[in-house]
Amino acid sequence: MMPEISRSLHYGAVRDRARIYLAIFREVSARYGQPAAISALRAASRAHGLEVGARLAHLAPRDFSGMLDSYFLGPGSETYSPDVRELSATCLEVQYMTCPLKDGWREMGCSDDEVCTLLSCATGFDDGVWQAAGFDYELETWAPGKIGCCRTRLTEKRGT
Template identity: 70%
Template sequence: MTGAPCLSLHESAVRDRARIYLGIFRELSQSHGEAEAVRVLQSASRAHGLEVGAGLAQFAPRDFKGLLASYFLGPDSATYAPELREITADCVEVQFMACPLKDGWREMGCSDAEVCTLLRCATAFDAALWEAAGFDYELEPWAPGRAGCCRTRVTEKRRS
């Protein structure tokens, strides 16, 4: 069999999600403007992140090894090709070297600017995920010319 590489079911599902995000983004941008399209996609991404993050709350406030094993290196992690950059008693930092969302958008002909905008929408998921899980985090999103995709650093929630 030749042609496109065989994708895992998870990677195929994420690439389908990329196609849906792009279609919704373009439709909303045409009918309501880009700012409203970004707002709606961020809101939807946030809602999804809150759901997923609740399942990670068991690792708060400082079980970074458990978080690494369960989330970053879990069953579907190969889809994102995570590279562990640091794990200590105070944090876990992972660089994702692949992203089916980003890669899908690029294959669909999106410009770098459009990919960055769509990633900004999608990373609302990450903010909500870590909020619901009870951690603080830093996210460095992909930018043109940068290898891989996003870098995430998760730390214990600071007391307010």
């Protein structure tokens, strides 16, 4: 558990990352169009996720308790208020109840559609993490009217 000051600083740092994502997204959209901006932001997010996921690969194929402790409940996780919905021998499902990225975009006046688009771009990170870590996953991003933010469900990778 992080001390409150550290938690606040971490939350602020991630929220500031939302500002950078938005600035890049808007700049690339203005220069090359929104499809190019989505592609670029997703690719950059995915590249970062591949780096993070490689450090978690020792937990594949089914150490869901280890993944919960190392990733979802690890240092800084309080920032996202993870709610563990399922932990079993075959699955780990976690619902994030808070998200400084989403909060940052909303504070900057982004519409619900913009927030959904930016979250979709940010899920490139998740694609990279779970591919490199060696897990199959389902990801449900936030949509207007939903509580919290994204929900992740991990299972053992099927086939190669």
